[in-house]
Amino acid sequence: GIQVEQSPPDLILQEGANSTLRCNFSDSVNNLQWFHQNPWGQLINLFYIPSGTKQNGRLSATTVATERYSLLYISSSQTTDSGVYFCAVVYGGSQGNLIFGKGTKLSVKP
Amino acid sequence: DTEVTQTPKHLVMGMTNKKSLKCEQHMGHRAMYWYKQKAKKPPELMFVYSYEKLSINESVPSRFSPECPNSSLLNLHLHALQPEDSALYLCASSQGVAGQPQHFGDGTRLSIL
Numbered sequence A: 001g002i003q004v005e006q007s008p009p010d011l012i013l014q015e016g017a018n019s020t021l022r023c024n025f026s027d028s029v030n031n032l033q034w035f036h037q038n039p040w041g042q043l044i045n046l047f048y049i050p051s052g053t054k055q056n057g058r059l060s061a062t063t064v065a066t067e068r069y070s071l072l073y074i075s076s077s078q079t080t081d082s083g084v085y086f087c088a089v090v091y092g093g094s095q096g097n098l099i100f101g102k103g104t105k106l107s108v109k110p
Numbered sequence B: 001d002t003e004v005t006q007t008p009k010h011l012v013m014g015m016t017n018k019k020s021l022k023c024e025q026h027m028g029h030r031a032m033y034w035y036k037q038k039a040k041k042p043p044e045l046m047f048v049y050s051y052e053k054l055s056i057n058e059s060v061p062s063r064f065s066p067e068c069p070n071s072s073l074l075n076l077h078l079h080a081l082q083p084e085d086s087a088l089y090l091c092a093s094s095q096g097v098a099g100q101p102q103h104f105g106d107g108t109r110l111s112i113l
Helices: none
Strands: A004-007 A010-014 A019-025 A029-037 A043-048 A052-056 A059-064 A069-074 A083-091 A104-109 B004-007 B010-013 B018-025 B031-037 B044-050 B053-057 B064-070 B073-079 B087-094 B108-112
Touching: A004 A083, A010 A019, A019 A029, A019 A083, A019 A104, A029 A069, A043 A052, A043 A059, A069 A083, B004 B087, B010 B018, B018 B031, B018 B087, B031 B073, B044 B064, B044 B073, B053 B064, B073 B087
Parallel strands: A010 A104, B010 B108
Antiparallel strands: A004 A019, A019 A069, A029 A043, A029 A083, A052 A059, A059 A069, A083 A104, B004 B018, B018 B073, B031 B044, B031 B087, B044 B053, B064 B073, B087 B108
8 A cells, every 4th residue: 555654753843943844655646635633633634735836824835746745834833833744645546545644743832 | 624523522431332423514525434543643544435335444343333324424333342442533524535635523532431
């Protein structure tokens, strides 16, 4: 099956800093989503981005499908950005099941 | 994503109990999913329903029984669960299974005594 690898596994930032999270995947994908899971367990959709670049406020994402990676950029981080960031993919030929990476745990300190 | 509603938010049950988890969406989506998430792990797929028919069962034990009574509702019936089944159970929906984005509910946190 497809492999989804996220880096770094843990990240500690001071408030106001910028960061880049990476997601590598081992096969072609039909769907790639970035999620933020907050400390209460809510899984929040950040981006649906199987290819290209999108921006939403302080967050942006880029997926280069031909090179099988995606990047999530967080600028001017805030304490509310803390939590776990997951990359998840649906690979070609599957029946829609999202395969999640292990996540990046982000802690933003005031 | 608050467009997918899961009830209850928390559930504590004994190993001999029977309970059900419920999931509802009104976005007109035709695919619905159950995922299980253990502490400090990513979510893992349990079941996929496409057009109200079960299309994927990821070798889930029979003590978990899914049901899709109509295109808006998805249930997960629980019976004779084990303590290791304690987890966060997440429901999701999408327009179809061909790579459209999935929208998740807030989950049911289940504890088995």
